Amino acid sequence: MAEKKIPVDELRSGMFVVALDRPWFDTPFGAGGFEIRGQEDIAELRRYCRHVFVEVEDAVEDTGEQETAPDQEAAVENALRRAEETLSRFRALLGDLFREAAGSPLASLAGIDALMPGLLDGIDEDSDAHIWQARLERGCCYDVAHALDCCVLAVAFASHLGWSRQACHTLGKAALLLDIGMARVPRHILDKPGRLTAEEFAAVQRHVLYAQEILAQAAGCGDEVLAIVRNHHERINGSGYPQGLQGEDISLPSQLVAMVDCYTAMTSSRSYRDARSPYQVLNQLYGWRDSYFRGDLLEPFIRFIGIYPTASLVELTNGEVGAVLGQNRPRSLRPKVLLMLEGSSAASPCFLDLAAEENSDVEVRRGIERPPPGMALDAGLWRGLGRELSRGGTGQPREGAFTGR
Ligand SMILES: [Fe+2]
Numbered sequence: 001m002a003e004k005k006i007p008v009d010e011l012r013s014g015m016f017v018v019a020l021d022r023p024w025f026d027t028p029f030g031a032g033g034f035e036i037r038g039q040e041d042i043a044e045l046r047r048y049c050r051h052v053f054v055e056v057e058d059a060v061e062d063t064g065e066q067e068t069a070p071d072q073e074a075a076v077e078n079a080l081r082r083a084e085e086t087l088s089r090f091r092a093l094l095g096d097l098f099r100e101a102a103g104s105p106l107a108s109l110a111g112i113d114a115l116m117p118g119l120l121d122g123i124d125e126d127s128d129a130h131i132w133q134a135r136l137e138r139g140c141c142y143d144v145a146h147a148l149d150c151c152v153l154a155v156a157f158a159s160h161l162g163w164s165r166q167a168c169h170t171l172g173k174a175a176l177l178l179d180i181g182m183a184r185v186p187r188h189i190l191d192k193p194g195r196l197t198a199e200e201f202a203a204v205q206r207h208v209l210y211a212q213e214i215l216a217q218a219a220g221c222g223d224e225v226l227a228i229v230r231n232h233h234e235r236i237n238g239s240g241y242p243q244g245l246q247g248e249d250i251s252l253p254s255q256l257v258a259m260v261d262c263y264t265a266m267t268s269s270r271s272y273r274d275a276r277s278p279y280q281v282l283n284q285l286y287g288w289r290d291s292y293f294r295g296d297l298l299e300p301f302i303r304f305i306g307i308y309p310t311a312s313l314v315e316l317t318n319g320e321v322g323a324v325l326g327q328n329r330p331r332s333l334r335p336k337v338l339l340m341l342e343g344s345s346a347a348s349p350c351f352l353d354l355a356a357e358e359n360s361d362v363e364v365r366r367g368i369e370r371p372p373p374g375m376a377l378d379a380g381l382w383r384g385l386g387r388e389l390s391r392g393g394t395g396q397p398r399e400g401a402f403t404g405r
Pocket of ligand 1: 179207233
């Protein structure tokens, strides 16, 4: 099935609406899409939209060379393995940079410049594999994991928008270094489980100023990277810090990484709060459109992330539960899924491409914000699965992976 954009007035009963001409959050319609059941549905849609996207049959050319399921699974595993090879080099480098930054200014960013072309190539080839792998915790500290998560998502989104390779390189480099100044914020404040005092919050905010000191003399750190890092907590309504800049005074790359920084931080677990679901966070970000973030940047970002974001959980119409392994853009209702749970029992993780013809009878019933009973699906499980796939292992879950921490 493909998607076709049509005016609301051309809708007919039985058509399945998969996307609107505006974000779902702005309407009473559920984000999972819905079937038109009559004139009432069309009249309701007309109140909000001029155009919508509906599913239509594909005109498939039979090449006689269809990929088999094992071929697809092997391709997914290879993509994940290559992505992890690239990201593990960045983790090692970032660990070194954060340690160095705690005690002295960085001398050079040549290491990032050397690795970045490989990451840009990899994201061009398979952005979802990199987004997935960057979301897995690998036992490294939060600062390193978050820097890489932010970098991968920012570059993937910018590349999706058609930004040049040089612009993506600069953006990715800056995204890695947004929070390098955290290396100088006392650890007991960063790891404090409760609410921060005003003084502690001010100490955290100083990470932006520390970053300027850390990066000022670093070879390979141009003015643009410095500006992006300096402005990643600015908000277009002037409520950000450290300068309270407004609107166009904040460059587009700064605004993009600010948005991605928020999304990745809010969907990650911290010592003082649990991770929020991608759906909750996107909804929250949408509430900040044109106050914190430009609407014309935020809305494409929400569409890029997808209705069922990569690394989020979904329940299928056949009762199985899995994690979204990648998108089939623009068919956002039919992602690639890694199955993990059948009914209430653990399943051997296996790959299911919902866009494949043989899976046309299965759909996503809903996104899941919390793991269902019998399935303690948290970052620990992602880690186990990702490690198995990265090693080219069997994909079998570790013992106890589904039964709690
Ligand atoms: Fe920050």
